[in-house]
Amino acid sequence: xxxxxxxxxxxxxxxxxxxxxxxxxxxxxxxxxxxxxxxxxxxxxxxxxxxxxxxxxxxxxxxxxxxxxxxxxxxxxxxxxxxxxxxxxxxxxxxxxxxxxxxxxxxxxxxxxxxxxxxxxxxxxxxxxxxxxxxxxxxxxxxxxxxxxxxxxxxxxxxxxxxxxxxxxxxxxxx
Numbered sequence: 414x415x416x417x418x419x420x421x422x423x424x425x426x427x428x429x430x431x432x433x434x435x436x437x438x439x440x441x442x443x444x445x446x447x448x449x450x451x452x453x454x455x456x457x458x459x460x461x462x463x464x465x466x467x468x469x470x471x472x473x474x475x476x477x478x479x480x481x482x483x484x485x486x487x488x489x490x491x492x493x494x495x496x497x498x499x500x501x502x503x504x505x506x507x508x509x510x511x512x513x514x515x516x517x518x519x520x521x522x523x524x525x526x527x528x529x530x531x532x533x534x535x536x537x538x539x540x541x542x543x544x545x546x547x548x549x550x551x552x553x554x555x556x557x558x559x560x561x562x563x564x565x566x567x568x569x570x571x572x573x574x575x576x577x578x579x580x581x582x583x584x585x586x587x588x
Contacts, residue, residue, distance in 0.1 A: 425569050432576040433461050439583045440471035440521075447579065448474035448519035450488050450509040452500065453527035453543060455479065457572045474517035478509065488512030488524075501526050501538050503546075503555045510548035521588060522548045523575045529567040543571045547579050549588045554578075 440447060449458045459475025462468050476487050481500055484490040489512040490505055498504045509524035527543030534540035539559065546555040556578070560570040582588040 425566075425573055429461055429569075429573045429576060430464075432573060432580055433465055435580045436462070436576060436583075437465045437468065437471070439580060441467070443583075445520035446471045446473060446517075447521045447523065448472070448476075448513045448517035449575075450476045450478055450513040450522065450524040452477075452479055452484070452509075452525060453529045454525050454568050454571050454575070457568060458523060458525070458575055461572055461576065474513060474519060476513055476516075484509060487516070489515065499538070501528055501542055501544055503544055503557065506544040506546035507548070507553055507555050510546040510553055514548060514550065520549060521579060521583070522546070523579055524548070525571055525575050527567065527571060529564045529571075531564060541567050543567070543574075545571070545575050545578060547575075547582050547588060552588065554582065554587070 451458055456477045462472045478484045478487050481495050485492060488509045490508040494504050494508055506524045506526050510522040514522045524546040528534050528538055528540050530540035541560045544557050546553055558574060560567045
C-alpha cells in the first residue's frame, strides 16, 4: 500500500478518507468507474466511496453478498468454486470481482470476503483472514491478509487495504 506509507500513525479512518480522496481524484480525472462486491465488510467500502460528494460520477454499484446464495445469484460465483475453495478464498473473490464487473459495466472492481470474527475461524483460515481481488476487464489481482483485532478492526483494516490496493494499482498502471 504505497499510498499509505506517509500516513503511518494516523487512525485507520483518516487513512481510509485519504485513500477514498485519492481514488476519487484518479477516477474523476480518468472518467473511469469502480464497482464493489463485499462480503465481510457488509457495504463499508461502498459507504466510504459514497461519502464523497459527486461519487455518482465514478461509482454506481455496490453489492453486499454476505451469503453464498447471494454470491451465486448476484455475482455468478459458481457453486463448485464455493464447495471446493470456500467463500473465503482467492477463487471466490476473483469470481466475485468478475461478476460485479459483468453486472455493472464498471472499469474496475474490488471484491472482498473474509472471516471478521469473533467466530467462524479454523486452523486453516483463522479469524482475520481476508481475501481481496482488484480487477478490470483486462486483468485481476488477488491477495490474502491476516488482520488482528476485533470484528470491527478486521473490517476497518479490510476497507483501507481494499481501497489503497485499487488506488495503488491504478497509479502504477497494473490495472
